[in-house]
Amino acid sequence: MGEHFVTPPNWQWYILAYFFCAGISGGSFVLGTMLRLFGDARDAAAARIAFLISFPVLLVCPILLTLDLGQPSRFWHMLVDVSGGGLVFKAWSPMSLGAWALLLFGIFSLVMFAASLYEGGVVRHRALQATASFVAATAGRIFLIVGAVFGLFVAAYTGVLLAVSNQPVWSDTWALGGLFLASGLSGAAACVLLASRSRRAAMTDRKLIEADRYFILLELALIILFLATLGGTLSKVLSGGWIILWVIVLLGTLVPLGLHWRPGLMRQAALLAPVLVLLGVLALRAVIIFSAQA
Amino acid sequence: MAQTVGFLTDTTLCIGCKACEVACKEWNGLPNNPLDFKGSYDNTGQLDHANWRHVRFLETSTSNPDKPIAWSMMSDVCKHCANASCLEVCPTNAIVRTEFDTVFIQQDVCNGCRDCIAACPYGVIGFNQQSGTAQKCTFCYDRLQNNLMPACATACPTQSIKFGDLATMRQAAAERVQTLQSQGVSQAQVYGDTEYGGLHAMFILTDKPEAYGLPSQASAVLPGRNNIPGYLTAAVTAVLAGLAGLIAFRRRGEQPAAATPPPAATTGGR
Numbered sequence: 001m002g003e004h005f006v007t008p009p010n011w012q013w014y015i016l017a018y019f020f021c022a023g024i025s026g027g028s029f030v031l032g033t034m035l036r037l038f039g040d041a042r043d044a045a046a047a048r049i050a051f052l053i054s055f056p057v058l059l060v061c062p063i064l065l066t067l068d069l070g071q072p073s074r075f076w077h078m079l080v081d082v083s084g085g086g087l088v089f090k091a092w093s094p095m096s097l098g099a100w101a102l103l104l105f106g107i108f109s110l111v112m113f114a115a116s117l118y119e120g121g122v123v124r125h126r127a128l129q130a131t132a133s134f135v136a137a138t139a140g141r142i143f144l145i146v147g148a149v150f151g152l153f154v155a156a157y158t159g160v161l162l163a164v165s166n167q168p169v170w171s172d173t174w175a176l177g178g179l180f181l182a183s184g185l186s187g188a189a190a191c192v193l194l195a196s197r198s199r200r201a202a203m204t205d206r207k208l209i210e211a212d213r214y215f216i217l218l219e220l221a222l223i224i225l226f227l228a229t230l231g232g233t234l235s236k237v238l239s240g241g242w243i244i245l246w247v248i249v250l251l252g253t254l255v256p257l258g259l260h261w262r263p264g265l266m267r268q269a270a271l272l273a274p275v276l277v278l279l280g281v282l283a284l285r286a287v288i289i290f291s292a293q294a
Numbered sequence: 295m296a297q298t299v300g301f302l303t304d305t306t307l308c309i310g311c312k313a314c315e316v317a318c319k320e321w322n323g324l325p326n327n328p329l330d331f332k333g334s335y336d337n338t339g340q341l342d343h344a345n346w347r348h349v350r351f352l353e354t355s356t357s358n359p360d361k362p363i364a365w366s367m368m369s370d371v372c373k374h375c376a377n378a379s380c381l382e383v384c385p386t387n388a389i390v391r392t393e394f395d396t397v398f399i400q401q402d403v404c405n406g407c408r409d410c411i412a413a414c415p416y417g418v419i420g421f422n423q424q425s426g427t428a429q430k431c432t433f434c435y436d437r438l439q440n441n442l443m444p445a446c447a448t449a450c451p452t453q454s455i456k457f458g459d460l461a462t463m464r465q466a467a468a469e470r471v472q473t474l475q476s477q478g479v480s481q482a483q484v485y486g487d488t489e490y491g492g493l494h495a496m497f498i499l500t501d502k503p504e505a506y507g508l509p510s511q512a513s514a515v516l517p518g519r520n521n522i523p524g525y526l527t528a529a530v531t532a533v534l535a536g537l538a539g540l541i542a543f544r545r546r547g548e549q550p551a552a553a554t555p556p557p558a559a560t561t562g563g564r
Binding site: 088153 | 340342379382383384385386387388390400402403404405406407408409411412413414415416417418419420421422423425426427428504507508509510513515517518520521523524525526527528530531532534535536538539540541542543544545
């Protein structure tokens, strides 16, 4: 699109927090699934931690979205068609798809949260035992994979939601869905690394660091694609104070990458890399959300 | 069946009196604008929740020292697009097409998500902090239901704003452009014949659309165009991330994690 003659929707802090949480929650579920399916027995604890992160963070999402509405008491209008009757589902509206995806992903995330509580020995209840048995069976693997697809969607669709508009920056690129997914996965790996810091699982940590390295490389490639596709609106995201946020994005990607390749340094700065990654994930979303509306 | 209605706003006839703005506010009970001066006769600023008609004052500098400013006025309004971006993205079905083929926001359904504001390519829709909903021109839906003209068209003293059957308005637009061009206004053109499947609020312009704050035909695109490429990029990223996970988390000589039996209740740790 050429020139834009639009009014910004004034999506501010609630939306930024939501986009961050959606990336972490969806990404954590996907990481947990990959650790369970691809990993070995030593990775089981990290997988449980990933699922234990995913659901509580997901719970915050509808709260943030509801608070951002002009009429919070009408949050359910996202799902129920109050004028025409029945349910409202519009496949071509990412916001409509996202509302349903959050609801359905919640089921998968809750089940894995419950199973992880039992498997970790945190809560011993018969219902949870049944849940844990279910997810350990073959059907559980299919359940995990379907849940991971929803997790991927929840982490990615927020970028598509911005792109499906006529706003400058957002609608000028097709890279945001992939970019938010890659950065969400990277942030989730950082969260799991931080949460499992007290445990001694060097092999799993190495795997998580290796995965995060790939996710960061993917994110960097998508940042370049994002900037390259902006055309005339590039100056909007790269001007003035937004540069500070881009510096944080770079610190949150390049510094952890450098630390990952120097295991000696990584051991000394075990806390620094994941914290920088999380700050970078937040700054990336902030610069994209706010600069377009400035 | 109800008539398919349309506006034709002729910028060559607009004198900037703002009678349309006043009539719109009066009929629809819209609040006054704050009393501040924006440095121009265009003191309304923009279309928003409280301004459903906005007379744009397009001021351009000239080389004539006696007349340093050239004026052009246009009474802007919601375009009630045939393919409406706002209607496309609205997740609650609050935005509907009426029996007059106009676009209407149901105030009792809208939950104030503001996705329509992000989608509208004309910056028409505004958010009302008091009601917590998105608002815009209703095409005087209540007046149409009672066989009355919209308030703005009724009040316009120069007939710059014409109202009627959409096909009639299209024909009137074509004829007016022909007349203007025969009078030497070579740049005279209709805006809204083809944009977004045809607008229900068309304009006679004497300059390129961008000069009036309107996207050109090439730029008049629907938000949904980014659905497939957006999801496709996400899907490719997901596949690459899956491969990355497969490489990073691959088993290195032990049995699968899922086969591990749950620990005893007394362990208490993760």
